[in-house]
Amino acid sequence: MIGRSRATPSGRAPEVVLDDLLREQQSRFADLDPGLPPAVLPPPGDVIVVAGEGSEAAGVLTRHSWPAGSAPLLWSAAEVTELHPVLGSAGLRGAEGLLAEWRARIPARVRHASDSAAVVTWPSRDVVASRAFLDHGLVPLAVLAVRRPGPPVPPPSPDPHLRVRRAREDDLDGCVELAMHEIAYSSLVGGSVMRAEAEAVKRTALRERWARDEPIWVAERDGRMIGLLECGFTDASPGTWLAGLLPVGRWGYVNCASVLPGRRGQGVGHALVAAALPGLQPPGARGTYLYYNPPNPVSSVFWPRHGYRPLWTLWEIRPATALR
Structure with missing residues (x-):
């Protein structure tokens, strides 16, 4: 029953x-x-x-x-x-x-x-x-x-002073700061909620991602971290909740993308995606997925430009x- x-x-x-x-x-x-x-x-x-x-x-x-x-x-x-x-x-x-x-x-x-x-x-x-x-x-x-597997969209005008690299565990404080900026912005244009325990929850989640050896990318300029792309891998296996949303197989995903206020619109997010995407679609992967908010005037333009298209809508x- x-x-x-x-x-x-x-x-x-x-x-x-x-x-x-x-x-x-x-x-x-x-x-x-x-x-x-x-x-x-x-x-x-x-x-x-x-x-x-x-x-x-x-x-x-x-x-x-x-x-x-x-x-x-x-x-x-x-x-x-x-x-x-x-x-x-x-x-x-x-x-x-x-x-x-x-x-x-x-x-x-x-x-x-x-x-x-x-x-x-x-x-x-x-x-x-x-x-x-x-x-x-x-x-x-x-x-x-x-997004189906394929090469990333090349940056329109690469910034020679921008450095993109895999994050290290000693970058934790900077990654948490960037993640909190993303929650604050998304709480204005989506379903995110700025709760009292948000910083502690993000800190724990980032540590767990490092423990699983999942990719976290950061962008630096003038010695300061200004961008974050927190990624992972998952399997849509028969009988799981994810197999009801995605075709069965291996998927890469983007969990959090954040650029410091004042640095947005300068190609930082583009550079992060270009660096991370090849590793998120290993041979045999079905593609990559993510969630974004249609009311968000930034992400609703940014992600389709990089080849992502809506499959499911969450009505709330x-x-x-x-x-x-």
């Missing part, structure tokens, strides 16, 4: 409806965007099924609570309700029905929390569903963007009770 459900409009078991709609959704995803992996069943949660224009749409509702001091709190609300749609071919009416039912079922703990959010992740190219999300108050706050509204 995947979770609780009210009676379905057709009287069929909700698990049967989900299985049938999943096959339709797999076909729709394949037509919608060849970069998507095959659609998979949602994680365990509460199943909802609604009728729409002669067909049914289904979804699963999940809830997450992030404890104080945990890394996800740097980009997430503390209490989150998430909708995992299985629209099949129900289209706009099906999406609208799911969203209305979702709002009616926001859990009490989420509903009573000021630090809360309602989130749904959906293929970026499905503009029909986008219409429903916008109408219900959701905001396209982040995208998961992908805070607090969750603002969902219409």
Whole structure:
């Protein structure tokens, strides 16, 4: 049993409806965007099924609570309700029905929390569903963007005084400073939150990245660190949450990109990406991915210029009770 459900409009078991709609959704995803992996069943949660224009749409509702001091709190609300749609071919009416039912079922703990959010992740190219999300108050706050293997874009005018190198552990303080600048900026144009424990969390995360021997790149000018690119590797393995978002295989990713205020727009980020990208796409890798905020006037231009394009959009509204 995947979770609780009210009676379905057709009287069929909700698990049967989900299985049938999943096959339709797999076909729709394949037509919608060849970069998507095959659609998979949602994680365990509460199943909802609604009728729409002669067909049914289904979804699963999940809830997450992030404890104080945990890394996800740097980009997430503390209490989150998430909708995992299985629209099949129900289209706009099906999406609208799911969203209305979702709002009616926001859990009490989420509903009573000021630090809360309602989130749904959906293929970026499905503009029909986008219409429903916008109408219900959701905001396209982040995208998961992908880049296929290929050479980096050469810097338009290389700065001879700029030095880009792999970071060392004795660079920790400078890397933390740069990471904090990124959180501060993203908190104005995305989902990041400047929390009291942010610096300690970033310091721990950077130490752990060094322990895994994952690449961290820094840019220096006149003896000062002015740019950071924090990277890593991961596998989209069958059955994992990432395999529901990316084709199965090895992926490089960019976790944090930051340039000091006053140094932005001078080619620092471009030089960091050009240095890091070859190592992030070893032979056999599927490509690289990252998250950026569409409302961010810098990253929404910078990353597409380097070959990244949206695959999934994360629609969100805070607090969750603002969902219409």
